[in-house]
Amino acid sequence: MCPILFEIGAPPMWATIAIALVFGVIGLILGILDQREDGDRRSVNLLRALPMALAGVAVGAAVAFALQRWGPLQVRGWGTMLTVGFAAGLLWAIYDTRKDEQITVDLLVDLTLAILVGAIVGARLISAALNWPDFARDPLELLRVWEGGLSFHGGLLGGFLGAAIYIHRRPISMARVADMLTPSITLGYAITRVGCFLNGCCYGAPSDVPWAITLPHLSGHGEIVPRHPVQLYATAASLVIFGLLLLIRRHLNRQGHLFLVYLILYSLARFGLEHFRRGVSGEIFAPLAPLTVAQFASALVALLAAILMVWDLRRAGRDNPAK
Numbered sequence: 435m436c437p438i439l440f441e442i443g444a445p446p447m448w449a450t451i452a453i454a455l456v457f458g459v460i461g462l463i464l465g466i467l468d469q470r471e472d473g474d475r476r477s478v479n480l481l482r483a484l485p486m487a488l489a490g491v492a493v494g495a496a497v498a499f500a501l502q503r504w505g506p507l508q509v510r511g512w513g514t515m516l517t518v519g520f521a522a523g524l525l526w527a528i529y530d531t532r533k534d535e536q537i538t539v540d541l542l543v544d545l546t547l548a549i550l551v552g553a554i555v556g557a558r559l560i561s562a563a564l565n566w567p568d569f570a571r572d573p574l575e576l577l578r579v580w581e582g583g584l585s586f587h588g589g590l591l592g593g594f595l596g597a598a599i600y601i602h603r604r605p606i607s608m609a610r611v612a613d614m615l616t617p618s619i620t621l622g623y624a625i626t627r628v629g630c631f632l633n634g635c636c637y638g639a640p641s642d643v644p645w646a647i648t649l650p651h652l653s654g655h656g657e658i659v660p661r662h663p664v665q666l667y668a669t670a671a672s673l674v675i676f677g678l679l680l681l682i683r684r685h686l687n688r689q690g691h692l693f694l695v696y697l698i699l700y701s702l703a704r705f706g707l708e709h710f711r712r713g714v715s716g717e718i719f720a721p722l723a724p725l726t727v728a729q730f731a732s733a734l735v736a737l738l739a740a741i742l743m744v745w746d747l748r749r750a751g752r753d754n755p756a757k
Contacts, residue, residue: 441506445498454494461490515629520550522625523618531614536606545611548600549593556592557584564727586623586704587731593619609690616696617679623700624672631665638662639712662710671703688746694739701736705729 445453465483524546531537561584562576597615598608630636634649638661646660678699683692708729719730 438508438510441508442501443506444502450495450498450502453498454491457494457497458487458491461493462487464490511632512626512629512635515632516626519622519625519629520546523615523622526621527615527618530617537614545597545600545615548596549615550596552596552599553589553593554584556595557586557589559592560585560588587728587735590619607689609693612690612693613683616693617676620672620676620679620696620700624669624676627665627669627672631663631669635713636665636668636711637713638664638667638710641710661712664707664710667707667710668703671707672700675699675703688750690746691743694743697739698736701732701739704732705736708732 462480462483465486466480468483468486524542527542527546528539531542558576564585594612597611601608601611627636634651637649637652638647640659641662642660643662645663647663648658648660650658652659652661675696679692679696682695686692686695705728708726711726711728717727719725719727722730725733
């Protein structure tokens, strides 16, 4: 468990200048790349890129000032892994669509940002609904998303809505976007669960297996109980699903079906992993005991995804009857 990876203190003057210069160079490079996309790749006007460089310097100086004013900055494990997860998902999507002329890097970056915002909002709202007493005592806790406490099902719904809003009136279907980003979602989820492990949230049930871990913040009456590292189980399961999706996607002929297969596989894995999990999502769902809240949600998602697949296949059969 390592909720805080390290702290960044107030930088000295030389570091402030270095930060500003680094951001300035990044701005200059972005300005040059923007020129090459708009016109002749062989001729680059550095003066036209100068505003971007100056903007970069300003951003760097603002970062250094913020550290001086409000530092030290705590770099948290969960927030770091969430960022790494989204970055890895974006890079995979860029690599995976490199031969698709309709999908540009700009579109993927903008789409990822829309999904990120929607996913965080949706995940936080569902998490708050499941654990409302804690949030009611401190409503500002809703804004501290970097400390963890997000729901995957809420994030999936929010991210889906964010993507739908972004691609509205764009010449690309939501089903195609879902299939295109499904491997990225799987990879990003696997990495983010490592953040849960570092943060000590989404923890497992007490266990005596050799690889059990201890979480000091869950000690009761001074006793620290070993627990299943269920967060890492989720990471391993997601990586297996990632590999399976890459193997079977060439055999799926209908748009949206790769995403639906992912929902089914994820839901099955989550249903099983809930046996080893405790916490809010591990609470019993009273109307269908002994199922937990997450098991009920997973079963519902898997059922709906399967129904959608069957319905779409039957519709395709009616539209293209065998001759």
